[in-house]
Amino acid sequence: MAKLTIVAHIKAQADKIELVQAELKKLVPITRAEEGCLQYDLHQDRKDPALFLFFENWESRELWQAHMRNQHLQDYQAATEGAVAEFMLHEMTHIA
Numbered sequence: 842m843a844k845l846t847i848v849a850h851i852k853a854q855a856d857k858i859e860l861v862q863a864e865l866k867k868l869v870p871i872t873r874a875e876e877g878c879l880q881y882d883l884h885q886d887r888k889d890p891a892l893f894l895f896f897e898n899w900e901s902r903e904l905w906q907a908h909m910r911n912q913h914l915q916d917y918q919a920a921t922e923g924a925v926a927e928f929m930l931h932e933m934t935h936i937a
Contacts, residue, residue, distance in 0.1 A: 844879070845905050846933040847897040857924035858891050864920045865893055871913045877904025891926070902932070 853861035865883055872881045877900040886892035899905040908914070 843901065844935060845899045845902045846935055847895065847899065847905060848931040848933060849895040849897070850927065850929040850931075851893040851895070851925060852927035853891045853893070854924050854926050855891055857921075861891075861893065861921055861924050864917050865895075868913060868917055871911075872908060875904075875908050875911070877901060878908065 851861065851865065862885065869881060869883055872878055878897070879900060880896065880898040882896045884894045884896065886894070897905070899908070
């Protein structure tokens with residue numbers, strides 16, 4: 842199984858930054874404890890506080906997909922419905 846890197850780009854609505862940040866932070870300890878999670882780091886842009894980025898490393902794509910089906914992600918989506926302006930997800934392979 843090949844390691845998978847995920848880069849998730851989340852842009853909050855300007856008036857919902859604090860809500861999105863709080864909900865994203867809730868995901869960190871739960872996800873770090875999941876099987877296959879090697880790294881799960883949340884970042885906030887210094888110039889644009891509405892922009893958040895997750896940098897993740899997983900043992901395999903299969904274990905990441907299991908993570909994506911977990912209840913805590915469904916809870917996050919429900920809590921932030923209408924608060925996220927943009928979401929982009931990149932599945933990356935380490936090459937050097």
